[in-house]
Amino acid sequence: MEGAPQRFRVGKTDETIFFRRALLSVQDAVDWYRSLGSGEDTTPIPSRAKERDSRYDGIRIETTSLNDSPTWPHLGLPMEEGMFAFNSGRSHPAPFIGNAPARIHCRFGSQDGFDLMLADDKAVAFVARRLHIDLRLYREYLGSVVLVAPDPVLTQIDNFMIPASADKGERIFYRFVPRPEVSLGGLKLTTFDEEAHLLTDFSTYDIPTDGILDIDKGDCIGSYGYVVTHPEHGVLACSPPYPFVRQIGFNSHAISSGGMTVSIPTSESANSPRIEYQAAPHSSFSTQSLIGEAARIPSVSGRIATAAAYREKISSAKQYGQRWFSDGSREEAIRFIQGELRRAKAKIMIVDPYLAGLQLGQFLYAVNPETVLVTLLTSGLAFKEMKQNASKDRFGKRVKENPGLHSKKYEPSKIDDFSKRLTQLKKDAKVNAKTYVLQSAILHDRFLVIDDAVWFLGNSLNTLGEKASLIVKLPNPDEVIDQIEGMLRQAIPFDNYRQHHAKFQRDNA
Incomplete structure (x- = not known):
């Protein structure tokens, strides 16, 4: 039995997490558990009178309505996945029960109001150390209560x-x-x-x-x-x-000591900081040994498992939309993207640092303007022209330098073309695309957000399929969408960007 509750203040907010253990008899614990959600909820009161403290016990608390799972009084046994099963992410449905045999009953309440707590790493860690559960991963337990019943037999x-x-x-x-x-x-x-x-x-x-x-x-x-x-x-x-495990193989290696330390710059920049890491050690000799005996009769389980794993890979690739476009398949790539955009129901976000005017006509006329909100995030790179540098030799004659070296300057015609195509898109297809421009080069990869799905594009939309390219639907789109929305807050509206560069051109004419 603990004394005063442990407290943790969430960031600089007024929210506070309280944690306190109380010892209750089985019947008292079940009665308190079943009473929650009645509108007259209080903190639990210890069964032993000498352990009660009126400052903390029987104090009014506010809960939402709670839904039983499974139906009371049935208890559920947490089921883990097979040893070699594909990891679906639910291997430990109730990690708080530990290794002791136990069954559980859950009462699920509202998940609202936990955003600040979940955004605070220390707050999440405070709960995890005491309840043995990471609520960022197990969000179903937010606003909920769980009865853990040890195995009675x-x-x-x-x-x-x-x-x-x-x-x-x-x-x-x-x-x-x-x-x-x-x-x-x-x-x-x-x-x-x-x-x-x-x-x-x-x-x-x-x-x-x-x-x-x-x-x-x-x-x-x-x-x-x-x-x-x-x-x-x-x-x-x-x-x-x-x-059953029948055989265990052991590999023994003699590793040379004093491996080389590698020091290397983090980028091509002349002022790039350096990092160090240890080179892999070399083995002077190795031995292999096998303990245990194989089955008396041959088993085809390994052969079947290999074939099943192959089918699982194919199924997983299909689930995540893995799509390979061969060299020279530009039209196929365009039509595929058009088809995906046509299926959008609520929102589309195109995030591409090289998104330019031509791509608006190639893709966005496929969007349903009545139901779909379109957001475009590009960068200043889309509006720069590539121009070879030129220099003079020792005799004063102009010569071309390495064609791989280029200077970059803004090309007003690209900005104007993009603006005209946005206007034409709105006029012809009624698609009002909210467009933003990143001025700093913080974005490299390309993404296509369609409703709640995120596609990762190997190439920009302006070259997808011209050379061999891959696109794939990401298994965890929420993380990427959060990052994209963060970049949108750093970007400026396209109209502001265009006006700024128009003024710059006039001032330097």
Whole structure:
């Protein structure tokens, strides 16, 4: 039982996070949990009278309405993914329960009002150290409450394979360890075997009172999972199908000491700062060893897993819109982008430091002006011309320098052309594109935002497909959209940019 609550002030705001532990009996804890969301909510009151403090216990708190998941009084068992399964990002649906067997019940409330807390790294870390959860990653728990119920029967489950002997085949051994003075009576084990992505066995066994179960499988070349159930408490434990590890390989290397330190500038600039790093050490010799024995009969699981992984890559590429345009496929690239823009429902953002007037006509007439807001972010690079430098030799004769060296100056005709095409687009297609220009060279990559999706473009829209190019839909678009919106705040409206350079031209005429 703790004393005064721990506090953390969020940034320079008036928001404060409070944390305090209180010891409640099981019934008191459940009653308090179920009472939340009633409109008369208070902080919990410890069950022991000597641990109560009127300054902190029974204090009125404000909560939103709460929705049960699952339906009360059912409890849910957090399920992890298989050992070799594709990581979907939900491997630990309830990281706060730790390693102890437990089930949970959730009551989800409003997520509004947590923006300042989530933007403060120290505030997020304060919560994570105490609740063992990063609320930036697990935002579903914002404004919510969770009941964690430890396993009422089991403290441990051992599960391993016993090698074959002269008179027995390979066996799977289970040992169930109960809590002190708790009986294993009524517990059942349901096993499910998988081989070559096929369900090959589904069996249910009564768990003996001594907790030992030895199942003869003959040969364990597949993957094996199980579920443990209790007649009163329901599901107590679950394990996805895992294969048994039969062999472990070790590689030993003798590494030479005193690796070289490399010092290198961070860029081509003459005043560029330098960084240092250690070169990879060299191995003078290496050995390999293998511990364990292979299966008695060959398994095709590896072959099937390789083929499944290949299909998964193809599916993932399709999901994220990975698209390769070969050299000379400019028209194909243009028509593809036009098709994606035509599907937009709410917003389009084109972020390209070389976006110029011609691309407005190539792409934006495909946009539905009645429902879609169009934002363009380009840079001063789009309105500069490339001109070869010239110098004089020692005799005063003008000569061309390296054609790869260029000077850059603004070309008014490009700015005027862009302005005319924006006006024509608005007149002909009713598309009013809000356009901004970055004056500093802070943007290199190109992005196309369509509703909530972000495409990464290997080339600018003015050259996409002229040479071999790749585009791909990003798996985490929110981060990129946030960064783009930050750059928009640094940019200036195109009309202001055009007026500034028109004035500059007049003043220097």
